[in-house]
Amino acid sequence: MPVNAARRALAQETAYAVEVSDLRKTYRTRKGRFQAVGGLDLKVPVGGVHGFLGPNGSGKTTTIRMMLGLITADSGAIRIFDAEIPGALPQVIGRVGAIVEQPKFFPAFSGRRNLELLATGIGAPARRVGEVLDEVGLTGRDRDRFRTYSLGMKQRLAIAATLLKDPDLLIFDEPTNGLDPAGIHEIRATMRGLADRGKTVLVSSHILNEVQQVADTVSIIGRGRLLAEGEVGEILAGARVGGPSVRVLVADPARAAAVLAPAGFTAHPLPEGRLEVRRADDQPGFDPAQITWLLAQQGLYVAELVPVRADLESVFLDLTAEEHLGASRTAPPPPLPPAPGPARAAREELR
Ligand SMILES: Nc1ncnc2c1ncn2[C@@H]1O[C@H](COP(=O)(O)OP(=O)(O)O)[C@@H](O)[C@H]1O
Ligand SMILES: [Mg+2]
Missing domain, CATH: 3.30.70 (Alpha-Beta Plaits)
Incomplete structure (x- = not known):
């Protein structure tokens, strides 16, 4: 595809939007230490939508929180637009917009009013409010109260809020969680629109096939490690x-x-x-x-x-199939307890 070829060429010229290498994070819990991210490598090309995919608990949110300086890594390196995170975060944070947790909006205020308050708070020009409402397709409903919005509209307002400072990189952690198919479609279209206007969108999801349709490139992780990366088409072709x-x-x-x-x-x-x-x-x-x-x-x-079309979900299962075999080899199932009744009697006889 020429568009993808052009994106690749661009990505080769410029640095990656995000580059993560050998990233590690272990949580200390009452039950002991738990490694959430175990030597993760990640490359997000400049421009386009990049799917950051992995099942629940595979370390996506932990990784994103480290990218944003919300928690510190044990070791490894993160670079956003060539700036070392967390050291140089103040220099690049203005170029990054993110939704990690559900942002709080005032339910009785309109979407527009909510954004106006936020814009004032971060010192964004007032004209940005109209622009970002337009970008996420909320123009027309912008003067309705937030509480009357559908989940998809609420999430689009959250995306609009991240756009107020006109960032180059958008990081959305599972933005389609809890949305119905129509809402999911709206968010996909919004992300596509942002990428088409030159932004880099990093979007995480545990529903691999959901992102397959919108992502130009993806990284698939499992248990805090990279399992596969590249253009969706290439990964699917290679998997067959x-x-x-x-x-x-x-x-x-x-x-x-x-x-x-x-x-x-x-x-x-x-x-x-x-x-x-x-x-x-x-x-x-x-x-x-x-x-x-x-x-x-x-x-x-x-x-x-x-x-027969392979999908990312089946690629993931293929990639982890060996891991499961390996796990069962190292940890054999416990022996069956002695069966009661006649079966036990039969075994006794065999002795
Ligand atoms: N604050 C925490 N303390 C202890 N364990 C955590 C904490 N946050 C996440 N974990 C664990 O780390 C693993 C990765 O979590 P997370 O990064 O949220 O995965 P994902 O976003 O891919 O679902 C999970 O097993 C989760 O239970
Ligand atoms: Mg998560």
Whole structure:
């Protein structure tokens, strides 16, 4: 994609908006020490939307709080626009807008009035209020009381508040949490709009597929470490182990598999009589039309043929599958307790 190519070129010329290396943070709790971030590396290119993805508890909020100087790291380095955090934070904080916790607005005041108060507080020019309301698409509802807003509108007002000082980098920690699909769509569109106007948006989410549609690049983390990074398309393409495949529905899947094998296709049975068909490892090219043709030749008519699309959620599961295997190897399940009744008697007999 030319837009992405241009962004990449830009990112290579300029520094990263955010660069994190070998970041670590251990919390001390009553139960002992807990490592929330364990050697995290992160690169957020300048311009575009960057998804910072990982399941609940993987260390996203902890990382963001360290970026904003709200908590201190145990070790590692954070740079925002080339400034060392937290030392040089005062120099760059004016270029950063963030939503980490739900901001407090006055429910009885309008969205506009709330922003006017905030603008006065941070010394932003009054004309910015109208501009930012426009940017998040709240013009028209800006004079309604905050408490009448939908969750999506409330969240967009929070985004508007971060825009008052016209920052270059926006950091949103799970901005779509608790929103309905319409609200999620609004926030996605708002983030896209910001990126298209040259801002860098760093957005965290534990719903990996939700961000897939809006992010130009992503970092996927698990247990405080980076698991994958890059353009969404590249990650998805790389994840398709064994190349592209299609899901095929035919009346006789077993015979279909037998027909496809000599032509260089491998077919794996799926539930409900479907087959997942891909090119055998040593075979070049993949043409789904060839599959329908081969099967039709044998009187097997394809009722359905769907390309299999990997999503970020499945990439994540793939990436952590080995980890889970490893965990079960090092910690075998505890032995079963002796079964009561006849089963135990049977075992006694075997001795
Ligand atoms: N203040 C804290 N004290 C102790 N443990 C914490 C604290 N904050 C977060 N944690 C733990 O650190 C881990 C990472 O949390 P967090 O950064 O909030 O993850 P995420 O934002 O990805 O859901 C979690 O297991 C969480 O329970
Ligand atoms: Mg969080």
